[in-house]
Structure formats: C-alpha cells, structure tokens
Amino acid sequence: MGAELGIYKSCVSARSTDxxxxxxxxxxxxxxxLFGFALDEGIIDGAIVAATKEFAHKHPEKAMMDNSNMxxxxxxxxxxxxxxxxxxxxxxxxxxYNISPNVSLIKEATRSFGLDKVGIVGxxxxxxxxxxxxxxxxxLRDVGASIALAVGIFCMENFPYQSILQxxxxxxxxKLESVKKMEIGKGKFWVYGKRGQVVQLPLKVTHxxxxxxxxxxxxxxxxxxxxxxxxxGSPDGWSTVFVRSKIGDSVWxxxxxxxxxxxQPIEKVKPGLELVTKLANExxxxxxxxxxxxxxxxxxxxxRNPYI
Amino acid sequence: MADKxxxxxxxxxxxxxxxxxLADNYAGLLTLLDKYVDLKxxxxxxxxxxxxxxxxxxxxxxxxxxxxxxxxxxxxxxxKSAVVVALGGCACxxxxxxxxxxxxxxxxxxxAFLPIGDIIKVDVYIPGCAPTPQMIRNVxxxxxxxLKGTKEQKDLATAFLKPLMMAAQKGTxxxxxxxxxxxxxxxxxxxxxxxxxxxxxRAITHEYGKPQGVRDLCIKCGACYNQCPRSWFSFDVVSNxxxxxxxIMAALQ
Numbered sequence: 001m002g003a004e005l006g007i008y009k010s011c012v013s014a015r016s017t018d019x020x021x022x023x024x025x026x027x028x029x030x031x032x033x034l035f036g037f038a039l040d041e042g043i044i045d046g047a048i049v050a051a052t053k054e055f056a057h058k059h060p061e062k063a064m065m066d067n068s069n070m071x072x073x074x075x076x077x078x079x080x081x082x083x084x085x086x087x088x089x090x091x092x093x094x095x096x097y098n099i100s101p102n103v104s105l106i107k108e109a110t111r112s113f114g115l116d117k118v119g120i121v122g123x124x125x126x127x128x129x130x131x132x133x134x135x136x137x138x139x140l141r142d143v144g145a146s147i148a149l150a151v152g153i154f155c156m157e158n159f160p161y162q163s164i165l166q167x168x169x170x171x172x173x174x175k176l177e178s179v180k181k182m183e184i185g186k187g188k189f190w191v192y193g194k195r196g197q198v199v200q201l202p203l204k205v206t207h208x209x210x211x212x213x214x215x216x217x218x219x220x221x222x223x224x225x226x227x228x229x230x231x232x233g234s235p236d237g238w239s240t241v242f243v244r245s246k247i248g249d250s251v252w253x254x255x256x257x258x259x260x261x262x263x264q265p266i267e268k269v270k271p272g273l274e275l276v277t278k279l280a281n282e283x284x285x286x287x288x289x290x291x292x293x294x295x296x297x298x299x300x301x302x303x304r305n306p307y308i
Numbered sequence: 309m310a311d312k313x314x315x316x317x318x319x320x321x322x323x324x325x326x327x328x329x330l331a332d333n334y335a336g337l338l339t340l341l342d343k344y345v346d347l348k349x350x351x352x353x354x355x356x357x358x359x360x361x362x363x364x365x366x367x368x369x370x371x372x373x374x375x376x377x378x379x380x381x382x383x384x385x386x387x388k389s390a391v392v393v394a395l396g397g398c399a400c401x402x403x404x405x406x407x408x409x410x411x412x413x414x415x416x417x418x419x420a421f422l423p424i425g426d427i428i429k430v431d432v433y434i435p436g437c438a439p440t441p442q443m444i445r446n447v448x449x450x451x452x453x454x455l456k457g458t459k460e461q462k463d464l465a466t467a468f469l470k471p472l473m474m475a476a477q478k479g480t481x482x483x484x485x486x487x488x489x490x491x492x493x494x495x496x497x498x499x500x501x502x503x504x505x506x507x508x509x510r511a512i513t514h515e516y517g518k519p520q521g522v523r524d525l526c527i528k529c530g531a532c533y534n535q536c537p538r539s540w541f542s543f544d545v546v547s548n549x550x551x552x553x554x555x556i557m558a559a560l561q
Contacts, residue, residue, distance in 0.1 A: 064514070065513060066513050066514055067513050067515060067520060068513075068515035068516060068520070080501065098517070099499035099516065099518075100499075100517070101501030101517055102500070103500045103502045103505055104500075104501025104502075104505050104513075104514055105501070105505070106501075107505040123498075123500075125498045125500055125537065128500075128537045128541060129501075129502045129536075129537040131549040132535070132537050132541060132546050133502060133506075133535065134553060135446065135468070135546060135549055135552060135553070136472075137440045137442045137446075138434075138435055138440065138443055138506060138530075138531050138534045138535045139440070139506025139507060139529075139534075139535050140440060140442075140505060140506060140535065141329075141441065142440070142442070145442075158499070160517060162516070211498060211499070212496075213495060213498035215495075216495075216496060217498065218543075224547065245550055246550065303494055303495065304494045304496065306496055306537070306538040306540060306541050307540075307541055307542070307543065308474070308541070308542050
C-alpha cells in the first residue's frame, strides 16, 4: 500500500533520559517527556491527558465533568484532565486501554482553564477529530490555532470500560484495583498485578471486547498527529517515534537538542519498521473489508460509511 | 477588483450572533473584503440592505412564514444568488426559534419559524450556534477559490465544501440524537469527545466514552453531529490539513 505509516519527516526509536519518567511510563516515556519539555519551554501552557481516579480525587477541578463519574471510584477508568505541571503529567502517565474522550476538553482548555497553547494526546481517531476541528471548526470557536502540540499514539483498537473490567476480572481473574500495568504486545494482552503476578491473554480472547467503532478505523500510527509514538517496532522500554508536521519537527528538534531523549536509528533496532508496517497493513485491510461488508450488510440496507 | 466574488447577506429571524461571528474575524474580515469579496448588501455591516444579484449569499436566521416580507426576501435571495449558504443553526435547522427548544416554554409563535431549507433550495450549510468566525472564514475563502481559483484550487474547494453541501441535502432537522441514530447506533462512535467540545450549551457529557445528551438543553444547532469525525470525514481534505491551514492563513495576510 505504501501509505500505511502516513507522511513523516523522521522516525527513530527513542526513550526519555529522565529516570523518574521511565519508572512511570508505559514504554519510552515519550508523551510525558515531550509534554514536560514543551511546558518548560512555553511551547504549551498545559495538556489534555488521560488520568485516573487517583489523580481526579486530588484535583477534581482539573478533570472532565462526567455525570456518570462524579465519585471517581472506578479503577483504571480514564478521566480526561488538563495538566499544567510536570508532576501532574507524571501522575497521569501510562496507557489505560479504555476510552478517554480527550477531545471533549479541547474547547474548555482554552476557556475556563485559560490555556492559549494546548497540548493534547490521543489515539489516531482523536487526531482525526482534532484536524477536522481545525479545518471545519463548526463548534470550536478560536480553538484551532490554540492547538500547539498534538501527540498521537499507535492504536490497533480500543475497549469500553466494561470490556476491560471483564477481561481483567473474569478472564485474567484479577481485581482491577490490584492491577499495576496493562499492556498489549507480542500478540498478547498482559496484566501485571501490584504484587508481582502476571497474566497473559491471547488476543483472540480480547477481540470480541473491542469497541465496534474501531473496526472502521483506517489509521494505525496516528498519521495526523504532530508526533506519533507507540511501542511497536522498538525494543522493550523504548518507543517508535514518527515526527510528522512542521510543529512536530520543531518541538522534537528542540527536545533532542535539550537532551530529553536517547535515540537509536529505527533501521538498527529489532523488530523495526517492518513490524509496524505489517501491523498497519493488517489493521487497514481488515477494516477496509469491514467497511465493504457494511455496504451490503442487510437486505438492500447498508450500514453507514462515514468516509466521503 | 474584477476578480472579487460578489456576496450578499440576508438577515431573517436570527439574533445577529452569526453577523457578530463574521465580524469577529477582525483584520481577517477586512482582508477578505479588500482582496476577495465585494459585499453587495448586508443589513448590519453595509449601506445597501436590499437583496441583489450575487455569486454567494449568506442567510442568517430562520424564516417566519407569517412575515410576508421575510418570505419574499428569502425567495428573492434564492433567485438572485448562484450559491445560497445557510449560516448558523437557525437558517440550517431552526435552532432556538423552533418549538420548545433549549428548555423554552411552549410558545405558539414557534410554529411559524422554518429553517430556510424548508422554503428554498440551499446549497451549503454552516451549522452551529453561533457558527465560528474561523468556519465562516474558511468557507468564504473556499467559495472564492471555487469561483475564481485555478483548476487545482477549484478541486480543493469542491472537496472542502462537499460535506457542507451534503449536510444541506441531508435535511432541515438536527438534534443531539443524530449522534445516537447515525453514529452510535451505526457502530461508528469511538469516543473522541468532539461532540461535547462542540456543544454550545454544554448539553453533552461522556459516560464511559460515549456521549450523553440532555435533551431539554439541546437547541438543535447541528454542531455536535457535524463536528463528529464519524458523521462525515474526508481523507482527501483532512489529511492535507497542514497545507490547507497554511494556504488559508496566507490568503488572509
């Protein structure tokens, strides 16, 4: 196909040089480090990230209002928050593997949070939402030009909260409250407990729990982000990074010059871009097929195709 | 001067918020008027107020069918314009001028206000209450490129305006519930949050990553549905966001 990795200016394998960040990070700590640097440099005034209840309890004023989540009692439920310090950023680090509607705060960040330059992290579909919002700002007055850094994360699919609950508590037989980290890698869904236990589930088990909206998505590596990153392609503890836009190039260049990241050429690492390309193609062809099937799903009735 | 497009602005039953949004382009509006747009008539911002023959006319507000003058002006606008743009939630969908919307008491008067698409054929929608200055700006620049640009620019403008033309064909009703029927119930919502961000009356929150709307607050402006990346999405246009944004900004320098 050739377009599966999107347009990018450079691609490296990288990890943060900050030991504290690496301790909390999902992989190479790219998002936390990059936003932390952008905050220090004044490139952004704050960022929209996915935190959890522990953070929201401490800082309810920074969390998204949600009628179904007033008490913040559910473990591992992502809560979109606006963070303005490195410490807050660190507290929100790590992947949650269920839906965090980060874009819902994009206007509010420029209003009651008073940010002029907003950073946002999100999945490929959320990057699409951001860019549609910049070109077609139907309900996003004065927001487009305030988006100063959009970091995308690789995404094969996402799960509703109830799916994660089922996967962890039923299939992996672990209390969600006792989970330290979740991860998808090497063809498995991994659940790490706080007491050191590790459970792995084959992805065959997890597939039926994916949210349906993910099955029409044609973007694996966040093609529309300024910088996109994910674990796939890089060794454990490192992340693959695509630098895509002019903004991304400028911020990444400055962060490199400031010594924020340790990098290796992507050509030198295993499994490298070959695996990223393979997975991207798998996702895109599978979902293109889903879109085709939707067109003839019923008897003379199609399911809607959002793409024009 | 000859290269400008001619534009008119018909003001029906709207609150002037759309006019203000247009004016809130500040220097950008002056550049538009300097270089690209010859504003032939407009109640608030121009001396001439009566409908004239133009390339593009913007219509603000819904149409009160008990007001003969309003109906006549709307029909005349259609006859004299090559392209009619419904500007804002009222012109597109009736918005708060319609029956019991946004928590208003039931008033008989509401029954008389129709979205303009119920009376004339509309070519392009700019939904939202109020529509944003940037959206009006982008559509104005694209309308210019469509009529006066090179072949390449015409193609870009056509692609850009296509979803807004499709919105005009889709109909004259909008609601938060469009997200339910056409996005969530079609298995397309992935929980990005765009709808909640776009809602001007904070009627939308997210429960477990899916939108929840307060129907009594919804004013039916169409912002949420049209902002949603899974209502319509054009890879041809949005993938080139960087170049298009730059071109629009450069055009307004």
